[in-house]
Amino acid sequence: MAPERCNLFLIYGSQTGQSKSIAEDIKTKAESFNYDVEMMSMDESVEKMPWKEYRFLIIITSSTGDGDPPENAGIFWRKIRSKNLGNDYLCHLEYALLGLGDTNYTTFLGYPKSVEKQLQKLGAKQFYKSGWADDAVGLEIVVDPWIENLWPALENQVLNPQTLPDTIPASDTPAEQSSVITTPELAVVSEVEKPLTVSYQKQEEELEKCAVELANLKISVSPLSECDLKVPVLPVSYLELKFNSELMFFPEDVLRKPMPSSRTPVFQAKIKSLKQLTSEKAAKTTLEATLEFSPAEIEYQPGDSIGVCCANCPEEVDALLHRLNMTEQADIPFKLRVKEEFAAMKSGTKPKYEVPSHLPNLATLRFVLTRCCEIRSVPRKAFIRILAEFSSDDAQKRRLLELCSLQGSDDYTRLVRQPELNVLDFLNTFPSCHPPVERLLEQLPRLLARPYSLSSSPLKDPTSASFIFNVVEFPIQDGRTYERKGVATGELSRMLDKIKTGPTDSVGPNANGRGFSLSVFLRTNSGFSLPKSSETPLILIGPGTGVAPFLGFLAHREELVKRDPSLTCGPIWLFYGCRNRDHDYLFKDDLERWHSMGILTRLLVTFSREDKPSQPKYVQELIQLYAASLVKLIDKGACVYVCGDATNMAKDVMQAFIAAFQSGRQLDEEQAKKAVVQLQIEKRYLQDIWT
Ligand SMILES: Cc1cc2nc3c(=O)[nH]c(=O)nc-3n(C[C@H](O)[C@H](O)[C@H](O)COP(=O)(O)O)c2cc1C
Structure with missing residues (x-):
C-alpha cells in the first residue's frame, strides 16, 4: 500500500x-x-x-x-x-x-x-x-x-x-x-499463493498418455512439483464483449489507421510480383516481393525498410476460435468496452482501465484475432496465471501455476520462452483450460508490422520497391503443438502458393480482385543510408538476405552513373555469403553484371555448405583474408555497412575488423576495439542487424 x-x-x-x-x-x-x-x-x-x-x-x-x-x-x-x-x-x-x-x-x-x-x-x-x-x-x-x-x-x-x-x-x-x-x-518478496495440493498419481497417468515432446511442458519434477509457489497476482478482468448481429463493421476503416511505430501513413500496395529465388534443393526458401504504388504514397531511399502490416494465418485463427468455443460467433460484430465498474472515474481523472489501443471498439472476433492481436506472442507469466484460473483439471492448473511462478522461472524460460510457445500451444497442451475470449483480448499484445530492408532503388522505378526474405519455419517440437511459418513470411508464401496454383483474378483479396495487396508503411533508416559523396569507398557485408539493402545501393549507383557517366565513384567491395552456389546464390546475374561494369569493385562470395576445405566458408573469414586492403580502404575514408544476423554474424564480423586493425595498424586488442568504436562514433561502421 x-x-x-x-x-x-x-x-x-x-x-x-x-x-x-x-x-x-x-x-x-x-x-x-x-x-x-x-x-x-x-x-x-x-x-x-x-x-x-x-x-x-x-x-x-x-x-x-x-x-x-x-x-x-x-x-x-x-x-x-x-x-x-x-x-x-x-x-x-x-x-x-x-x-x-x-x-x-x-x-x-x-x-x-x-x-x-x-x-x-x-x-x-x-x-x-x-x-x-x-x-x-x-x-x-x-x-x-x-x-x-x-x-x-x-x-x-x-x-x-x-x-x-x-x-x-x-x-x-x-x-x-x-x-x-x-x-x-x-530476491522477490511477493504474495504467496496458498499452495495447491494435487494428486501426482494423476500426473503420472497423464505422463504416459502425452507425447514425449510435451512431457516437460505438461509435467514437472521435484522439487518444483512439491514446493509452495509464489505466483503473479491474478490480473483483473476488465473487458466486456457484446455481440450484436445488426451492427455494421468495416475492416478497412481499422486497417487504414497508422501503426504506433509508423511515422508515415499506412497504405495498400499492390503486389507486382512475388517469386521464389532459391532452388527447391536449398535449405531455406527465399522469396522476393515487389510492390507497386504511386510515388506520392512513398518516397524512399536505399537503406530504408518497409513495415508490412501482416495477418495471422487463417487456419491458426480458426483453430484458436474453435478451441475457445467461439466459432459460431466469429463473424458476428461486437462492441468492446471496459466493464462499467472499471470505467467509472472521478471527474477530471483518467480511467484506470481502457480498451487496449490496438483493439477497435467495434469488430468481429475473426478480424481482431487475424489483424490486431499477436496470437503468436509468448504468453507472459500474468497470462499463464489467468490460464491456470480457467483450468478445471487440478494437475493442469498446478502445472500452469508452476510455469508462472517464481520457482518455475527456469522451466518458463526453457520450456515456454525459448521454443516460443503461444496461447494456442497452451490451450492444446492443457485441454481443461477454457478461458473466456475477453481474457485473451486483455492479454494478447498488438500484432506488429514486420520490417524488411528494401532491395531496390527509387531511381530505377519510383513506383515500385522490392524486398527479399526467408520463409521462416517452426516444426512441431519442444512443446510446439503444430507446425507453422513466420506470420508475415507465411502470409506471403501462402499468396505465392495461390499464385502458383490458380489465376490470381479469382483469389486476389484487394478491391478490384486482380491480385494481392499488402498494408505497408515506409520506415526511413537514415542511420543506414548511402554517404553523401559517391567518392566514399564502401565496404558492404551482407550474407544471405542481409544483401538486400546493398542490392538497392548498387542499383542506385548504376542509375546514377547512367545519368551522369562522368560521375566520380569510390570503390565498392561486397562480402556476400551463401550456402551453395547452385541453390541459393541470390542475384548472381545482377552482382556479376555490376562487377563487370565496374560498379562493384570486388565481389567476394563464400559458400558455407560446399565441401571445399581450402575455401573460406563465412564472410568473416574473407574479411580476415583481405584485412590489409580493408584497413587501407578504411584509412582512405571508407564506410563499413553490415546487414543480417545479429546473433553470430555481426559479432564475428566485428571481431574480424578488430583483428584486421590489430594486424594492419599494429595495435593491441584494446586499441583495435577502440578503433572500431571510433568508426561507429563517426558513423562509418553501420549495422542493420536482426535476431
Ligand atoms: C531492430 C532491433 C534493434 C535492436 N537494437 C538493440 C540495441 O542496439 N541494443 C540492445 O541492447 N537491444 C537492441 N534490441 C533489442 C530490444 O531492445 C529488446 O528486444 C527489447 O526487449 C525490445 O523492447 P520494446 O518492445 O519495448 O522495444 C533491438 C531489437 C530490434 C528488434
Missing part, C-alpha cells in the same frame, strides 16, 4: 511494445497499491517537462537500431540533451529505471544507459537500483524481481526520504550489466 497518497510519473520508450506492456503492468500494480499513476510515452512526456509536479519518475525503455532510442523516445532524448538545461534541472526528481536490451547487439542497452547518465547529469537521484534486462536470455529474469522490489523501495523512500542512496553510476560494460541483473538482492 502507498504509505500516503502519492503520484508516480511512469514513462516508457518502446519499439515493439515490450516496455509499454511492462509499464502497463507496473501501472496496474501501482494502482492496486493505491498510487496515482500518470503513464505515457517518453516523447509524450516532453510537453510535461520539467515534471515539476512529480517527485517519483519510473522509466521503462528499450534500445533499438544500434543503441538508438525507440520511435516514441527520440524527442525525449533530444530534450534531455538540450545544451540550455542546467545541472540542477531535474534535481527534484527521484527515479527508477528499467532498461530492456539484447546482448546480441553490440550496443547492449545503449539507449537506457545513456538516459540514465543524462538524468544523473541533470541532477535526478536514483531511489532504486536500475534493472538491466536482456531479451536474449529472457526479460522476465530481471523484470519480475525488479518490479517486485520496486514497491518496498518506493514505500521506504516515501516514508524515509533521507535514506536516498547515493546515485549508482550507470555501468558501461556488458559484464558489469550482467552482474547487476543477477544480483541476489533482487
Whole structure:
C-alpha cells in the first residue's frame, strides 16, 4: 500500500511494445497499491517537462537500431540533451529505471544507459537500483524481481526520504550489466499463493498418455512439483464483449489507421510480383516481393525498410476460435468496452482501465484475432496465471501455476520462452483450460508490422520497391503443438502458393480482385543510408538476405552513373555469403553484371555448405583474408555497412575488423576495439542487424 497518497510519473520508450506492456503492468500494480499513476510515452512526456509536479519518475525503455532510442523516445532524448538545461534541472526528481536490451547487439542497452547518465547529469537521484534486462536470455529474469522490489523501495523512500542512496553510476560494460541483473538482492518478496495440493498419481497417468515432446511442458519434477509457489497476482478482468448481429463493421476503416511505430501513413500496395529465388534443393526458401504504388504514397531511399502490416494465418485463427468455443460467433460484430465498474472515474481523472489501443471498439472476433492481436506472442507469466484460473483439471492448473511462478522461472524460460510457445500451444497442451475470449483480448499484445530492408532503388522505378526474405519455419517440437511459418513470411508464401496454383483474378483479396495487396508503411533508416559523396569507398557485408539493402545501393549507383557517366565513384567491395552456389546464390546475374561494369569493385562470395576445405566458408573469414586492403580502404575514408544476423554474424564480423586493425595498424586488442568504436562514433561502421 502507498504509505500516503502519492503520484508516480511512469514513462516508457518502446519499439515493439515490450516496455509499454511492462509499464502497463507496473501501472496496474501501482494502482492496486493505491498510487496515482500518470503513464505515457517518453516523447509524450516532453510537453510535461520539467515534471515539476512529480517527485517519483519510473522509466521503462528499450534500445533499438544500434543503441538508438525507440520511435516514441527520440524527442525525449533530444530534450534531455538540450545544451540550455542546467545541472540542477531535474534535481527534484527521484527515479527508477528499467532498461530492456539484447546482448546480441553490440550496443547492449545503449539507449537506457545513456538516459540514465543524462538524468544523473541533470541532477535526478536514483531511489532504486536500475534493472538491466536482456531479451536474449529472457526479460522476465530481471523484470519480475525488479518490479517486485520496486514497491518496498518506493514505500521506504516515501516514508524515509533521507535514506536516498547515493546515485549508482550507470555501468558501461556488458559484464558489469550482467552482474547487476543477477544480483541476489533482487530476491522477490511477493504474495504467496496458498499452495495447491494435487494428486501426482494423476500426473503420472497423464505422463504416459502425452507425447514425449510435451512431457516437460505438461509435467514437472521435484522439487518444483512439491514446493509452495509464489505466483503473479491474478490480473483483473476488465473487458466486456457484446455481440450484436445488426451492427455494421468495416475492416478497412481499422486497417487504414497508422501503426504506433509508423511515422508515415499506412497504405495498400499492390503486389507486382512475388517469386521464389532459391532452388527447391536449398535449405531455406527465399522469396522476393515487389510492390507497386504511386510515388506520392512513398518516397524512399536505399537503406530504408518497409513495415508490412501482416495477418495471422487463417487456419491458426480458426483453430484458436474453435478451441475457445467461439466459432459460431466469429463473424458476428461486437462492441468492446471496459466493464462499467472499471470505467467509472472521478471527474477530471483518467480511467484506470481502457480498451487496449490496438483493439477497435467495434469488430468481429475473426478480424481482431487475424489483424490486431499477436496470437503468436509468448504468453507472459500474468497470462499463464489467468490460464491456470480457467483450468478445471487440478494437475493442469498446478502445472500452469508452476510455469508462472517464481520457482518455475527456469522451466518458463526453457520450456515456454525459448521454443516460443503461444496461447494456442497452451490451450492444446492443457485441454481443461477454457478461458473466456475477453481474457485473451486483455492479454494478447498488438500484432506488429514486420520490417524488411528494401532491395531496390527509387531511381530505377519510383513506383515500385522490392524486398527479399526467408520463409521462416517452426516444426512441431519442444512443446510446439503444430507446425507453422513466420506470420508475415507465411502470409506471403501462402499468396505465392495461390499464385502458383490458380489465376490470381479469382483469389486476389484487394478491391478490384486482380491480385494481392499488402498494408505497408515506409520506415526511413537514415542511420543506414548511402554517404553523401559517391567518392566514399564502401565496404558492404551482407550474407544471405542481409544483401538486400546493398542490392538497392548498387542499383542506385548504376542509375546514377547512367545519368551522369562522368560521375566520380569510390570503390565498392561486397562480402556476400551463401550456402551453395547452385541453390541459393541470390542475384548472381545482377552482382556479376555490376562487377563487370565496374560498379562493384570486388565481389567476394563464400559458400558455407560446399565441401571445399581450402575455401573460406563465412564472410568473416574473407574479411580476415583481405584485412590489409580493408584497413587501407578504411584509412582512405571508407564506410563499413553490415546487414543480417545479429546473433553470430555481426559479432564475428566485428571481431574480424578488430583483428584486421590489430594486424594492419599494429595495435593491441584494446586499441583495435577502440578503433572500431571510433568508426561507429563517426558513423562509418553501420549495422542493420536482426535476431
Ligand atoms: C531492430 C532491433 C534493434 C535492436 N537494437 C538493440 C540495441 O542496439 N541494443 C540492445 O541492447 N537491444 C537492441 N534490441 C533489442 C530490444 O531492445 C529488446 O528486444 C527489447 O526487449 C525490445 O523492447 P520494446 O518492445 O519495448 O522495444 C533491438 C531489437 C530490434 C528488434
